Amino acid sequence: MAWLPIISAFIIGSIVGSFLNVLIYRLPREESIWSPRSHCPHCKKMIPWYQNIPLVSFFIQNGKCAMCNATISWQYPIVEAITGCVWGFSFFIFNPMHATMNAVFSSILIALAWIDLKTMMIPLSLIISGVIMIGLNIFTGILEWKLVLWGALAGMAIPLLMMGLTFLMTRRQGMGWGDIQLGLILGAWLGPLEMILTLFFAALLGIIAWLAISLKKGFDRNRPLPFAPYLVMSAVMILFLESYVGIWFDKLLFL
Numbered sequence: 001m002a003w004l005p006i007i008s009a010f011i012i013g014s015i016v017g018s019f020l021n022v023l024i025y026r027l028p029r030e031e032s033i034w035s036p037r038s039h040c041p042h043c044k045k046m047i048p049w050y051q052n053i054p055l056v057s058f059f060i061q062n063g064k065c066a067m068c069n070a071t072i073s074w075q076y077p078i079v080e081a082i083t084g085c086v087w088g089f090s091f092f093i094f095n096p097m098h099a100t101m102n103a104v105f106s107s108i109l110i111a112l113a114w115i116d117l118k119t120m121m122i123p124l125s126l127i128i129s130g131v132i133m134i135g136l137n138i139f140t141g142i143l144e145w146k147l148v149l150w151g152a153l154a155g156m157a158i159p160l161l162m163m164g165l166t167f168l169m170t171r172r173q174g175m176g177w178g179d180i181q182l183g184l185i186l187g188a189w190l191g192p193l194e195m196i197l198t199l200f201f202a203a204l205l206g207i208i209a210w211l212a213i214s215l216k217k218g219f220d221r222n223r224p225l226p227f228a229p230y231l232v233m234s235a236v237m238i239l240f241l242e243s244y245v246g247i248w249f250d251k252l253l254f255l
């Protein structure tokens with residue numbers, strides 16, 4: 001196993017993660033993502049490139065802005081590290097072409113999940129970016145359009161059904177339309193069987209998180225729970241274990 005490509009992928013991923021932090025900050029504020037260049041949200045001064053090195057700068061500067069000493073959120077190194085790991089893993093598992101596609105798609109999902117976690121909103125621009133990636137993958141023959149259609153259907157129909165049932169039982173809208181759109185692109189990317197498994201794990205993670213938060217802060221029926229982070233966590237996990245999951249599913253269905 002050659003480690004150089006995987007380490008390179010990790011470094012590229014952490015740079016991508018640095019850009020995702022810009023998206024996470026600017027998309028909900030409807031600011032341009034291209035200009036102005038990165039600046040400190042506190043003192044508004046532009047950050048020179050040597051103070052903007054993913055992961056490294058945060059630790060050298062002890063988590064503080066080098067100009068005004070304001071504390072920088074842990075979100076920055078965490079998103080950079082997660083994205084770096086996702087890129088590294090992707091190139092460890094898939095061939096370069098397939099790895100790039102999966103890494104880019106996963107990066108879109110990381111920004112989307114983080115924005116949902118912070119704002120309870122899913123920006124449509126990220127959903128559209130996902131759709132473009134799906135189109136690209138059908139065009140290059142990585143994804144088969146029949147599986148894309150069945151996957152998209154499963155990813156939309158099951159959450160819609162869950163949303164309907166939740167509403168009938170509690171008179172509350174459990175999930176948002178953003179979750180349905182996310183289900184659509186995840187299903188299209190993963191295929192129908194993997195999507196069902198993704199929804200199952202996401203629901204499980206969501207329930208565990210809800211219980212953990214409730215135990216800590218007290219039970220509150222009205223506490224909103226963003227669902228996208230759990231959907232994305234499950235989807236990326238299943239995407240990377242897809243070949244193993246596929247074998248497991250075949251055994252389950254045909255034995």
Ligand SMILES: [Zn+2]
Pocket residue numbers: 040041042043044045065066067068069070
């Ligand atoms: Zn500053």
